[in-house]
Amino acid sequence: MHPRPSPQGKPVSLFVTCIVDMIYPQTGMSVVKILEHLGVEVDFPLGQTCCGQPAFNSGYQDEARVVARQFLRAFKDAQVIVTPSGSCCAMVRHEYPRLFADDPVLHAEAERIASLTWEFTEYLVDGLGITDLGLRLPQPQTVAFHDACHGLRLLKLGAASRALMQHTENATVVDLPNCDVCCGFGGLFAVKMAEVSSAMLEQKCSDIDACAADTIITGDASCLTQMNGGLSRRGSSKRVRHVADVLADALPEVSHAE
Amino acid sequence: MQNNANSFVALADIGIHDPDQRQAVAVGTIRAYDKRRAAMFADGHEHGEALRQQAAEAKRRALRCLPELLEQAEANMIANGFTVLWARDADEANRHVVEIAQRHGVKTVAKGKSMATEEIALNHALEAVGLHITETDLGEFIIQLNHEPPSHIVAPVIHKTKPQIRDIFVRELGMPPTDDAGEMVAFARRVLREKFLNADLGVTGGNFIIAETGSLCLVTNEGNGRLCSTMPDVHVAVVGIEKIVETVEDYATLTQVLSRSGTGQNLTVYTNILNGPRRADEADGPSHVYVILLDNGRSDIYATDYAEVLACVRCGACQNACPVYRSTGGHAYGWVYGGPIGAVLTPLLVGLENASPLPHASSLCGACKEVCPVDIDLPRMLIDLRRDLVRQGHAPRAWKLGMKAWAVGMRSPRFYRWGGLAARLGRNKIARGNQLPGLLGNWTRHRDFPPFAEKPFRQLWAERQKAQSS
Numbered sequence: 001m002h003p004r005p006s007p008q009g010k011p012v013s014l015f016v017t018c019i020v021d022m023i024y025p026q027t028g029m030s031v032v033k034i035l036e037h038l039g040v041e042v043d044f045p046l047g048q049t050c051c052g053q054p055a056f057n058s059g060y061q062d063e064a065r066v067v068a069r070q071f072l073r074a075f076k077d078a079q080v081i082v083t084p085s086g087s088c089c090a091m092v093r094h095e096y097p098r099l100f101a102d103d104p105v106l107h108a109e110a111e112r113i114a115s116l117t118w119e120f121t122e123y124l125v126d127g128l129g130i131t132d133l134g135l136r137l138p139q140p141q142t143v144a145f146h147d148a149c150h151g152l153r154l155l156k157l158g159a160a161s162r163a164l165m166q167h168t169e170n171a172t173v174v175d176l177p178n179c180d181v182c183c184g185f186g187g188l189f190a191v192k193m194a195e196v197s198s199a200m201l202e203q204k205c206s207d208i209d210a211c212a213a214d215t216i217i218t219g220d221a222s223c224l225t226q227m228n229g230g231l232s233r234r235g236s237s238k239r240v241r242h243v244a245d246v247l248a249d250a251l252p253e254v255s256h257a258e
Numbered sequence: 259m260q261n262n263a264n265s266f267v268a269l270a271d272i273g274i275h276d277p278d279q280r281q282a283v284a285v286g287t288i289r290a291y292d293k294r295r296a297a298m299f300a301d302g303h304e305h306g307e308a309l310r311q312q313a314a315e316a317k318r319r320a321l322r323c324l325p326e327l328l329e330q331a332e333a334n335m336i337a338n339g340f341t342v343l344w345a346r347d348a349d350e351a352n353r354h355v356v357e358i359a360q361r362h363g364v365k366t367v368a369k370g371k372s373m374a375t376e377e378i379a380l381n382h383a384l385e386a387v388g389l390h391i392t393e394t395d396l397g398e399f400i401i402q403l404n405h406e407p408p409s410h411i412v413a414p415v416i417h418k419t420k421p422q423i424r425d426i427f428v429r430e431l432g433m434p435p436t437d438d439a440g441e442m443v444a445f446a447r448r449v450l451r452e453k454f455l456n457a458d459l460g461v462t463g464g465n466f467i468i469a470e471t472g473s474l475c476l477v478t479n480e481g482n483g484r485l486c487s488t489m490p491d492v493h494v495a496v497v498g499i500e501k502i503v504e505t506v507e508d509y510a511t512l513t514q515v516l517s518r519s520g521t522g523q524n525l526t527v528y529t530n531i532l533n534g535p536r537r538a539d540e541a542d543g544p545s546h547v548y549v550i551l552l553d554n555g556r557s558d559i560y561a562t563d564y565a566e567v568l569a570c571v572r573c574g575a576c577q578n579a580c581p582v583y584r585s586t587g588g589h590a591y592g593w594v595y596g597g598p599i600g601a602v603l604t605p606l607l608v609g610l611e612n613a614s615p616l617p618h619a620s621s622l623c624g625a626c627k628e629v630c631p632v633d634i635d636l637p638r639m640l641i642d643l644r645r646d647l648v649r650q651g652h653a654p655r656a657w658k659l660g661m662k663a664w665a666v667g668m669r670s671p672r673f674y675r676w677g678g679l680a681a682r683l684g685r686n687k688i689a690r691g692n693q694l695p696g697l698l699g700n701w702t703r704h705r706d707f708p709p710f711a712e713k714p715f716r717q718l719w720a721e722r723q724k725a726q727s728s
Contacts, residue, residue, distance in 0.1 A: 016715050018668075022678050023708055025715035032719075044719045049674040055661055057622060059644030059653065063665035070669050153624035182581045186621025191700040193267065193619060198704035199274045199585035200621070203284075229705030 004115050007127040011041035013078035015071075015092075015117070017085045018050040019221045027221060030248035031084050031120055034133065037251055038124075047074030051088040056095060057187050068096055072109050080127075081117040084244050086151020086219045089119040094154055119151060120244055121219060125160035135250035137170035144176035144213035146204075146227065146240065148220040152180060161219055161243045168250050176216060177207045185226035201230040208238050216240040259379045259407060262592035263604050263613035270619070273587035279417045283409075283587045286416040287578040293522025294575055294629060298515075300524075313515040314633040316508035317569035320469075324560065324568075327469040327502045328551065334472025339534035341548045345378075345496075351552050352383035355461065355494055358548055359389060362492045364458040370486040371395035371478065372463025373411055373572055374496045374552055376594045377607075380461065391461075392453040394482040396446055403430040409588030409596060412520045412574035417587045450482075460486035460544065464497035465516065465571070467549070468509050473533050474549060475509060477516060477526040484528050493535075493544040499551050500560075500568035512571060515631035520573035555607040564639055567602050569632040576626035576636060582619055591616060598626035598636045605643055614652050617643035675716070682710035 012035055016028040035042050052067035071092065075081055083089050096110035118127050125131055143165060151157035158180075165171050184190065184200025191197075204227060208216055218224050218240055227240040262269065273279055299306040320327055332342045345351035359367070367389055369375065381391050381402075393402040397415035401408060404426050408414030415423070420439060427433035433445050462483050466475040474495055476483040487493045503509050509531075517523045536543035559568060577583045577597030588596025593604045593613070601620055605613040617640050626636040647653050667677035686709045689695060694702045701707055713721075 021715040022681065022710050025711045025713060025718050028715040029718060044716070046716065047671050049668045049671060052668070055665060057641060057644070058657070058661065059641070059646070059648040060661040060665075061645050063661045066665045067668040149621070149623035153628055182621045182623035182625065184581065184621060186623070189618065189621045191697045193270070194700035194703060195267070195271050195274055196582055196585055196619070197621070200581045201705065203581070203585070225708060226705065229701070229707060232706045233704065
């Protein structure tokens, strides 16, 4: 494993992920606002598309390689790569080096890029060493966390986003029962094994409905889509929001006003 | 056992829509999951993790020199008085047991809990030659009465509720109706006692074989393994060749993680280390003990990149942790092994083409790896098996074309933008509402799908850059 250079004092190249780009662009803007609030210079490499995970996880490794190569090209000049997704981050960090194991040049490049890549909350807390962003939610809010699987198990995330919220004024953090159990998304699993996926989702929605929080926070837009799709279908008033969006709500007004 | 793994999707539907089973499996697995966590980390997280890594290392070390250890184990077991037989496949293993039964004039067989004998469908083979077999593990006994296979490695009847078990006992054994679990167990115990006392042959599996001492190790909680291996005059143990460990110390480590991971106990109630048949100066025990070392596809796995799966100690922790298994139950997997270990092991043992849905029967959440006492990277193997499915041509043509098209779209930022625009128009303008066409219809059957943003992030970014520079 490549040593991980400190990201402090370096500009950030945002990997927004395809799903945030197309469905949740405001989440990408939330990340930008928070980083700029901290005085970090943000850049958006226009060559970026997808990390390749849909193909990789379905067994189409040749296709995943094609897409991963585009990622390596798009971010070749990046000093630090930050992404609002534990899953896509894990793809780059864990799978890229394996994906290119048989090509010394690409493998070295994959290792280098992997060492520069951070999930958003991990970058703030572990990378910059900041847990108190000086944030205040406009209204008191009770929140709980759902730990998205790849972030939790491959990147050991979870503590970072909780710490960030605990340091946010007006936020009360409570526990979501079974917060570490999968929501049933699993990428193409959700359509390939739709009945199983929705059985898992049903359990997750019941846990969310039983939880004291109105807002469930998670770090992956994909799992959020699954959970909100289930919650709205069952008529629940609860919603899952991306951690970056909740934190951006708590930014001082000045940053909002641009 | 007959393999129905290719019917996973249909079998999973049955499990998902059986409320009794869903409830029973959820309660059973979650209880076992919580107990495992408490037992593994009773002395702190670090200690539990260290124990797990020590166990993983012990198994990996044994696998690295498996051929040598098998020979050492065989020599030491023979020196202890065991008769050691080798079985290349299920048929050969079953033939061995039939021959042993015939040689010793066996009529009735008491069987302890064993997954290896499920794998080779030993009961069928013995019944075919007119023998009478009783499963003596309580859970196995219940499902034998109900003519079902086990649905869980450790808790074979985890999918049944108490009233269902009562009904089976009443129907099959004439038990006086009762809703008291204690009374049901006492009733079964009386029936089973007779079987133990009258059995001519005891059949068990084996949890470990210690190479350096030639010992056969069995763990059970009800004592059925001990009774089957000591009461009848002849004992046969059918043991997979991957169950060899190098030293007594390794065994001590592994039996701890097996008990803690399987049932949340520091040690199981009965821990047996068998060192051969009754000696001349001993009053009790069988006069003959046969150990059948079963390959049945294991050495083929050993030669592949999946060899690590042979480290499995059959604790069932991955089944308890798996949200897919919790939803579908174990019968959905169509063969002996359900849950994540089954999703990996079954395709490797019966052939990928005969179990092609199983590698996809996972959201890749990683809970299985997290709880595995020997740290088998099951999610990685599932991904690799999916790759093998594609490479060996077992993937549907439509998926292949779809993936190719997707990769073309994602390899170039321009195609990506067009693809995004098409997806947005398709979703927002054409397929308005809650029902999407094609594969996405599988999504919207159960959940809503959000509209695409009118402006993707890259457009918002470009507009922002323009505004800031002007």
